[in-house]
Amino acid sequence: MTNEQPDFETNIEDEDTLTNRQGHPITNNQNMRTVGNRGPATLENYDFIEKISHFDRERVPERVVHARGAGAHGYFEAYGAAGDEEISKYTRAKLFQEKGKRTPVFVRFSSVIHGGHSPETLRDPRGFAVKFYTEDGNWDLVGNNLKIFFIRDAIKFPDMIHAFKPDPITNIQDSERFFDFCASSPETFHMVTFIYSPWGIPANYRMMQGSGVNTYKWVNKEGEAVLVKYHWEPKQGIRNLTQAEAEEIQAKNFNHATQDLYDAIEKGDFPEWELLVQIMSDDEHPELDFDPLDDTKLWPEDKFPWMAVGKMVLDRNPEDYFMEVEQAAFGTGVLVDGLDFSDDKMLQGRTFSYSDTQRHRVGANYLQLPINAPKKRVATNQSGGQMQYKLDRAPFQNPHINYEPSILDGLKEAEQLGKEYTPMVKGNLVRESIDRQSNTKQAGETYRNFEQWEKNELLANLVNDLSSCDIRIQEKMIALAEEADEEYGRQLREGLAHAKSGGSSQKPLGNREGDDAPKNAIENSNEAEPY
Ligand code: HEM
Structure with missing residues (x-):
């Protein structure tokens, strides 16, 4: 054709x-x-x-989560090293090897819970999905702005999303349903601590971090693997909003994050992020009080230092929102040679879910759309299905030979480059949670690391939303906060008691006078240090 x-x-x-x-x-x-x-x-x-x-x-169906988003094109430039170390020691992935090597990327930022035109000021994680069009085919790094997640087992994801999305009868988001799920799932408490603080409302997409969240693997030429976590650090700095600041912005513009990204790129102020990794040897790490495959945990920086591997620059806006941003399809299964999965149970569940939903949302041939297709040759025997518009055949290929193997002029398997990574897996098939759960310890550390105004915001926001919840839910959330940190628990208990006695549930619990919290959202939103 x-x-x-x-x-x-x-x-x-x-x-x-x-x-x-x-x-x-x-x-x-x-x-x-x-x-x-x-x-x-x-x-x-x-x-x-x-x-x-x-x-x-x-319209095609909206994404079931992350429906509201904005996208941009750009490139990733490799440093040819992992911090001070040789990158080839850890991975043979070609895009990282050479200093200065550029790989085109497309990025989609998003919020999670509400629909396609919902305000961008809502308290929610932000999606940070990057498609690298590498010489070996596409690699998708589908992450969020925060470095951890609510749950650690994929089977809980549909329930979690049902609880966070609007009520099936009223179609209104209800904090009682949110906290009902969280109080009954104590592994959520670390993420709840971030989400209810100013970190739950990034000022815009350019000034937020990103993270792959789940644990992946890197594989070198010898077929040896390490565990790896990916983090994006914005060169623009990090800014988060207080609830009042978010409301002030929302009253005037509910597309502020999309607009900020689009305008910055249009005027040549190209946002940049550095990509850093943390590495662990590929084993269970019994010396740690958490499991390296548990995505509700941060990997402490003093034990697992951040190593810079490259930077990303976004320098081109989409020409058409629907074609490029709406039809973009990212998935955690989309890896290239030298990158691999870990046994992180969330990652494994996600890897089924993304391409499954995209066949439904965009169609069976979604990978033929220019935004999703690799920028290299594709030669496959797959064809047919709705909306196929070309054949992914090799030029020499006999069109009658749409199968493999064949001794006629058909497609042949590729050569295995580098030693194959073949991990040993042994164990009983079970339905069990991991052993080292440590559900509240890091939430306590995160609370103690917050600045005073961030603690005040966290507590005020929690009290505001929890005070209308069933008392059993309140008690469970207080117990989790007490387990995390004595002051955190006490402040939450006192705040809820104050709200119950008729005090304003919106009253910040701490004293903001004299602290470094800015008073004006738009001119002076709050800078934060990377965590
Ligand atoms: C088992 C847990 C999870 C499941 C089953 C799941 C499933 C999904 C689904 C079905 C979509 C819509 C995809 C589409 O329509 O193209 C989606 C989007 C997304 N998810 Fe997840 N997700 C899970 C956990 C996570 C986690 C932990 C993160 C963060 C690391 C994450 C980040 C994203 C992002 C950024 C998008 C939007 C991608 C885009 O911009 O198109 N998800 N997820």
């Missing part, structure tokens, strides 16, 4: 002549065909029916 167009002579068409999708010039786009100028309309009215029925199909 070819897209070549013969050069037709036409005397009715200029360069700007409107046509329909059959190529027919449109001579009247203001009036449909009717019997007399007062109607009725007729059913053979092809131009009208074609136009209106395409319009009727202008």
